[in-house]
Amino acid sequence: MRYCTILSVLNHSYWVVGVTVGAAAVCLLGCALSPETIRAHVNGMEYAMAALFLVIFTDQVRRMVGHGR
Numbered sequence: 001m002r003y004c005t006i007l008s009v010l011n012h013s014y015w016v017v018g019v020t021v022g023a024a025a026v027c028l029l030g031c032a033l034s035p036e037t038i039r040a041h042v043n044g045m046e047y048a049m050a051a052l053f054l055v056i057f058t059d060q061v062r063r064m065v066g067h068g069r
Contacts, residue, residue, distance in 0.1 A: 026038070
């Protein structure tokens with residue numbers, strides 16, 4: 001139980017730090033570059049992230065079905 005709690009806290013903290021660093025980077029880039037330039041460099045990211053989460057979800061469903069749950 002303690003291991004799972006520590007692992008969950010670490011996962012959450014990594015997520016918070018990652019979001020904060022990403023937001024700071026976008027804020028700094030937003031001051032240095034125009035919004036059109038930023039959009040040109042991240043074009044297609046929405047599709048890639050949606051596909052990633054779909055693949056992760058289907059993998060988890062397959063594992064649950066394979067274990068008979």
